[in-house]
Amino acid sequence: MEIALVKTAAPKPKPDPATLGFGRVFTDHMFVWDYTQEKGWHDPRIVPYGPLELNPACAVFHYGQAVFEGMKAYRGPDGKILLFRPEQNMARLNRSNARMSIPQFDEELALRAIKELVSLERDWIPTAPGTALYIRPFIIATDNVLGVRPSNTYKFMVILSPVGAYYEEGLNPVSIYVEPHFVRSVRGGTGFAKAAGNYAGSLLAQRNAQAKGHAQVLWLDGIEQKYVEEVGAMNVFFNLGGELITPDLGDSILPGVTRDSILQLLRSWGIPTVERRLAVEEVFQAHDRGELVEAFGCGTAAVVSPIGRLEYRERIIEIGGGKIGALTQKLYHTLTGIQSGVLPDPFGWVVEVES
Numbered sequence: 001m002e003i004a005l006v007k008t009a010a011p012k013p014k015p016d017p018a019t020l021g022f023g024r025v026f027t028d029h030m031f032v033w034d035y036t037q038e039k040g041w042h043d044p045r046i047v048p049y050g051p052l053e054l055n056p057a058c059a060v061f062h063y064g065q066a067v068f069e070g071m072k073a074y075r076g077p078d079g080k081i082l083l084f085r086p087e088q089n090m091a092r093l094n095r096s097n098a099r100m101s102i103p104q105f106d107e108e109l110a111l112r113a114i115k116e117l118v119s120l121e122r123d124w125i126p127t128a129p130g131t132a133l134y135i136r137p138f139i140i141a142t143d144n145v146l147g148v149r150p151s152n153t154y155k156f157m158v159i160l161s162p163v164g165a166y167y168e169e170g171l172n173p174v175s176i177y178v179e180p181h182f183v184r185s186v187r188g189g190t191g192f193a194k195a196a197g198n199y200a201g202s203l204l205a206q207r208n209a210q211a212k213g214h215a216q217v218l219w220l221d222g223i224e225q226k227y228v229e230e231v232g233a234m235n236v237f238f239n240l241g242g243e244l245i246t247p248d249l250g251d252s253i254l255p256g257v258t259r260d261s262i263l264q265l266l267r268s269w270g271i272p273t274v275e276r277r278l279a280v281e282e283v284f285q286a287h288d289r290g291e292l293v294e295a296f297g298c299g300t301a302a303v304v305s306p307i308g309r310l311e312y313r314e315r316i317i318e319i320g321g322g323k324i325g326a327l328t329q330k331l332y333h334t335l336t337g338i339q340s341g342v343l344p345d346p347f348g349w350v351v352e353v354e355s
């Protein structure tokens with residue numbers, strides 16, 4: 001299927017790379033693909049970036065039938081445009097769709113559309129270290145009916161945003177609040193899907209944690225509220241006595257591409273690595289024995305985010321004496337190096353976009 005192209009008549013000036021921040025500036029074009037029951041997914045097209053006109057009864061506004069993805073395009077040292085394991089994001093988006101009763105789409109066509117859009121917007125890819133072109137695919141329900149039922153029509157869109165280095169002052173360990181009351185997801189829920197509503201529900205706990213001086217929350221499981229699950233919208237790893245532990249995936253944890261890549265890297269380095277349930281108590285006990293070596297969150301936006309401090313019910317512990325753990329640092333260096341084409345790619349993760 002051909003992807004139609006309508007170019008903008010009024011390209012925008014490129015932003016100052018020093019003041020990019022995250023997700024505030026958008027490029028000149030976007031991808032749009034429509035779904036109806038009669039035609040399936042049809043009319044894929046790249047058009048000038050701009051507002052949508054939606055009926056106030058539009059389903060997505062009322063019951064939140066919406067999913068999204070997050071990925072990045074990098075400019076390699078030789079000028080090549082690189083994506084990181086993008087087929088994983090397309091597969092996950094379809095898994096999110098399945099959970100949210102949104103029809104499956106052709107992953108190959110979606111990936112081709114993303115490549116064509118990124119190629120068209122290549123001059124928007126920032127080049128400074130730590131910067132990238134963030135790619136946000138998303139799907140919304142568009143029936144104009146207030147009934148609580150799956151929509152019969154959808155829009156699949158992709159927008160692009162040049163983003164600055166996630167850490168303006170470099171990779172600094174942050175303080176994390178172990179959330180004792182609110183939960184992000186539960187067994188049988190939607191936690192494994194990148195469903196828009198999951199994030200709306202997490203904002204209150206995040207805001208409370210920030211008011212207490214923390215950067216993020218550490219989510220515990222929704223049933224016993226004992227086991228660590230994720231940190232903010234990132235997966236989490238703990239180094240306990242030289243063994244790297246991350247919660248095993250169930251339907252309450254988002255299966256991160258960064259998490260999976262880190263597991264593969266650690267295993268290739270011969271580092272003992274386990275995916276299992278990990279009680280927050282066990283983390284605190286390991287700290288008391290002097291065995292909590294390092295901890296970090298991981299995800300596409302930050303890549304890795306070192307945890308320097310944990311607060312849980314009246315207790316505060318420091319991790320790594322305010323410094324970034326050695327493995328955290330090495331993982332950040334290796335992953336960003338592979339993603340931006342400055343290090344070899346032994347796993348075949350990087351996909352080049354023809355420009």
Ligand SMILES: *Cc1c(COP(=O)(O)O)cnc(C)c1O
Pocket residue numbers: 070194230232233234235254255256257258259298299300301
């Ligand atoms: C997106 C996301 C992650 C990280 O996934 P990546 O594929 O590594 O970017 C982790 N947890 C949650 C809740 C997320 O939404």
